[in-house]
Amino acid sequence: MSLELTAVTAPLAEAAARLVRLLPARSLHASPATVLLSADAGGLTLAASDAELSVRVHASATVHTDGAVVVARRAFADTVAALDAPEVRLAVEGSRLAIRTGGGRFALPCLDAATHPSPAGEPPLAGTVSGAALGVGTAVAGAASRDGALPIFTGVRVRAEGDRLAFVATDRYRMAAASIPWQPGPMAGGAWTERRADEVGARREGRQRLSGPGARVSGASADQHGPGPAGLVPGALFAEVCRQASRADEVRVYASGDRFGLAWQGCTVVAASLAGPFPDRQLDALLDVRAECVVELGADELAAAVQRALPYAGPHGRVTLRASDGVLQVSGRDPQSGESEEAVKASVRGDHLSAHYQARFVLDALRPFAGGPVTVSVQEAMRATAFTAPESALTYLVVPMRA
Amino acid sequence: MSLELTAVTAPLAEAAARLVRLLPARSLHASPATVLLSADAGGLTLAASDAELSVRVHASATVHTDGAVVVARRAFADTVAALDAPEVRLAVEGSRLAIRTGGGRFALPCLDAATHPSPAGEPPLAGTVSGAALGVGTAVAGAASRDGALPIFTGVRVRAEGDRLAFVATDRYRMAAASIPWQPGPMAGGAWTERRADEVGARREGRQRLSGPGARVSGASADQHGPGPAGLVPGALFAEVCRQASRADEVRVYASGDRFGLAWQGCTVVAASLAGPFPDRQLDALLDVRAECVVELGADELAAAVQRALPYAGPHGRVTLRASDGVLQVSGRDPQSGESEEAVKASVRGDHLSAHYQARFVLDALRPFAGGPVTVSVQEAMRATAFTAPESALTYLVVPMRA
Structure with a gap:
């Protein structure tokens, strides 16, 4: 040496x-x-x-x-x-x-x-994204499970769809999804796309979201309805990659059957995709949000009110959000801890719904929107509540708690 | 209510x-x-x-x-x-x-x-200190043990001696001591002093440091040679009291047989003294430092060099300090980790001694001197090394490790 x-x-x-x-x-x-x-x-x-x-x-x-x-x-x-x-x-x-x-x-x-393990070469180039746009992936990865008992939920699902690259992660109690602009690479016109087109042709009716031209990141994983053009990236790795790559102008994405790679600013990461069927169809359906009540307010104001309700949220950390005229009421109630109620100024449209949530999931959902506005879309019954913002690619869903 | x-x-x-x-x-x-x-x-x-x-x-x-x-x-x-x-x-x-x-x-x-426990009233006023001077108590308390197996070493020994109030804490591997100006209160001329004078009279020969007029904080504890006019304050409490009180102009100290109190800026703390004999005489003897080698350098420069040696300090975190002409050599050595050696500019007087230390104890000792100069006084054989500074009331002793 x-x-x-x-x-x-x-x-x-x-x-x-x-x-x-x-x-x-x-x-x-x-x-x-x-x-x-x-x-x-x-x-x-x-x-x-x-x-x-x-x-x-x-x-x-x-x-x-x-x-x-x-x-x-x-x-x-x-x-x-x-x-x-x-x-x-x-x-x-x-x-x-x-x-x-x-x-x-x-x-x-x-x-x-x-x-010393010999370094792996990267798979073929699949396409490119902007680093700034990829930054949202860190927030998506935050919704992945840390519990290795269900390995597929520790990953971030990455799928190329036409000129968009979509990310989804969930631990089954909350889910984060984002879609960013995607520039398919040379592979998009080659064997890879042909194989993908066959798959999509066979499944066009069942999976609307997968129609249209585009490349995929990896084909190793599949939803429970058959193989799909997507990869499943370990959540902690994806969070760190997106954090580092968010400062880069351009990030190159490499993919083959069961491996993917990302490269930015002199840094190259190549990893195996997590194996296992991913429930794409069910999760896509959850993203079809039909809000009965839409609340717009400052993310920081809502987060501060939820923080103030925490001492009253009881052993399960439960807070209630209730929409009424011009305000979102944030409240906590517990026989031991007492009661809190606070009105946060908001623009409220639709029915005046209320729902209970695990406070820390609401705080996690608000964090990516910190410093700006957030739109809270409440659906009826026990369907998930969506947190979105006009300037953000992110949709963060939180499943309400039962009363 | x-x-x-x-x-x-x-x-x-x-x-x-x-x-x-x-x-x-x-x-x-x-x-x-x-x-x-x-x-x-x-x-x-x-x-x-x-x-x-x-x-x-x-x-x-x-x-x-x-x-x-x-x-x-x-x-x-x-x-x-x-x-x-x-x-x-x-x-x-x-x-x-x-x-x-x-x-x-x-x-x-x-x-x-x-x-709700009824609040305790404070014992009689023993004297006052300045809050700024008391701040050093937080650094002293940092040398106390966190291990409840030897409760007396979880405390900070507080003793009034004439117009000085002295603090000592040790976990037996390092020891911190400070002495700050002390204004005896009305109790100093009353029954308390008389009782104290009796005790001191009986033990004048054995305990030089306890001679002279002055009040005491508490008389509950005693060294192994008999009862002494001092208190033993739980270390974590003392650290927090000194941190808070360091912003006050004046801090009042209250004391009775087995309780002590401190009051500053609307805040009053009253606590029982820890019981148990405290080895005052042995610890006082350790403070009688006879340096063979005196090294003066910047505390931050030395701390940074010790930090850099840490990856080479091995499983026991051992670093070596070696004085030579105009520099203090900081080194680490371990069969697995490799070797480091770095020269830090210093003023060196006396013999060129070297000794091994637990790196984290050296870092702890340097922290109170951050931003300023530190004097490292190395004694011969396995006697403790003293860290002091001209503008500080603190003496921090670290026992060397065996070679």
């Missing part, structure tokens, strides 16, 4: 931090928590993997000696993050990767490159 | 928050987590207790109806903290204390006043 280079500290630290954040803090798969540093005329590439996830990040560097070395990735990231020197020199010295600044030398043991 | 008043929201919320922070979040004693609100011409008093701790906080209010009511204290504090209205009205309405603003009503059940 050899390697010698000089780099500006801040972007190197940023690259290492991105890599660490995209990989699980604790691996379930006993993957070695290593990073492969590869230096050549193009600069430095940091690559790491965990199970079926593979991450590569590029960093600018002045490379004196081409080469590669494997070291512990968190120790490397922590070391470069803590440096206060503006420039840093990396060099393999015997069995160590030395990280040198004017006053300090930090020497990480070089690890066996054979135990 | 009755009561009706109007108050400015912010100071009322501040008073309730102070009260809640001074009491344990979870009581070990099954004390009801209630607050007694008492209103009269003087304003509103909030009083609450837990086991042998009693807290009273005053808040300005325009009282319309004198009276008192008992409610759940965290729900009360959370409710007034979350209000966005500038004024609030409190009124007993039937079985509820109603907290009203323009748009909202928050109704807490009135609880049985008989189950």
Whole structure:
């Protein structure tokens, strides 16, 4: 192993931090928590993997000696993050990767490159989206389940539909969905689309939302009515990818049968799609909101009122929203805790409905709309309540609690 | 029960928050987590207790109806903290204390006043200190143990000595001590001093630090050589008291045989002293530092270097400090993690000693000196290393680790 280079500290630290954040803090798969540093005329590439996830990040560097070395990735990231020197020199010295600044030398043991998983190449390009638009994916991923007992609900469903890319996540108590502009890539006119067209042709009647031209992100998953042109991305990974990519102008999306990839600003993530049938049709039906009562108000004002009702929300954290003339009443009631009632100014159209909710789900639903207006669409009976906003691609559904 | 008043929201919320922070979040004693609100011409008093701790906080209010009511204290504090209205009205309405603003009503059940512990009166005044000087007590309390297995080490030892009030806390691996100016109160010339003088007379030879005139905070505890004129205050309580009182001009200290009290800015805390012999003599001896090597440098620069050594500090988090000409070398070394070495500019006097330390203890020791210089006094063999600063009342000792 050899390697010698000089780099500006801040972007190197940023690259290492991105890599660490995209990989699980604790691996379930006993993957070695290593990073492969590869230096050549193009600069430095940091690559790491965990199970079926593979991450590569590029960093600018002045490379004196081409080469590669494997070291512990968190120790490397922590070391470069803590440096206060503006420039840093990396060099393999015997069995160590030395990280040198004017006053300090930090020497990480070089690890066996054979135990480092080889980085996966990305599948074919499927299309592109804007990073700013992709940012909404973090809010969608927030509605995914953290409970591994039902793995499909820990994922974000990603589907390309014509010139839109749609995301859906749900833990079965709330659901978030968004659709952003999608520029199909070269694959859209190739074998991939043909295969998709066959599927859609066979199922046109049953699944209106899947009609029209477009590419798909992955075909590994399927709803319970048969295989569908979509992928299921682990929620925590998708949240972090969307957070990082939201600063990029353009994000490239790669897809094949059972793998997908995203690339932005020198960073490439390739992962396996979660397996399992996803109930697309049922979830699509939930998005067909028929509001009996539409309430428009400030998201922050409503969130503050729900926060104030929390001490009165009882052991199940239940708050009641009740629409009346020009106000939304937010109330809590519990034999032990007492009662609260507060009027929040709102524009109210339609019937004056009321419903009970788990307070934290309402707060989660309002968070992506913070600082702006939110439209609360209440449906009859126990159908979900929708939180939307004119300027947002996001629809957040919260299922009411029974009285 | 009755009561009706109007108050400015912010100071009322501040008073309730102070009260809640001074009491344990979870009581070990099954004390009801209630607050007694008492209103009269003087304003509103909030009083609450837990086991042998009693807290009273005053808040300005325009009282319309004198009276008192008992409610759940965290729900009360959370409710007034979350209000966005500038004024609030409190009124007993039937079985509820109603907290009203323009748009909202928050109704807490009135609880049985008989189950609320009656607030303790404070013991006689022992003396006064300045709030700004008392602030150092929070740093001292940070060295107390969190491990209840040795209860005396969970406390901060407080002793009045002439015109100084001294604090010591230790978990046996590190120790913090400070001494601040002390103005003895009327008790200093009364029965208390006489009793104290008797005790000191009997033990003058053995305990030099206890000679000279002065009051004591409490006489409940004693070192292993007999009863001593001092108190032992629970560490978490002392940290919070010093944090809050550091903004006050003057803090009054009350003391009797086994209780102590502090009062500042409308807030009064009375508590029982922790029982048990405290090893005053041994700890005083540790403060007699005979440095072989004195290193002066910036606290932040040293803390940053220790942070950078952490990834190399191994499973026991061990760093080495080694003095040489004009620098303090900070290093870590571990077969798994690798090695680090960094030079931090310093003024070094005396022998060039080196010693190993638990990194987090060094970081804890440096935190109170953040933003300024620190003097590191290394003693020979395994004697503790002292961290001090010219402008600080604090001495923080860290015991080195064996090689």
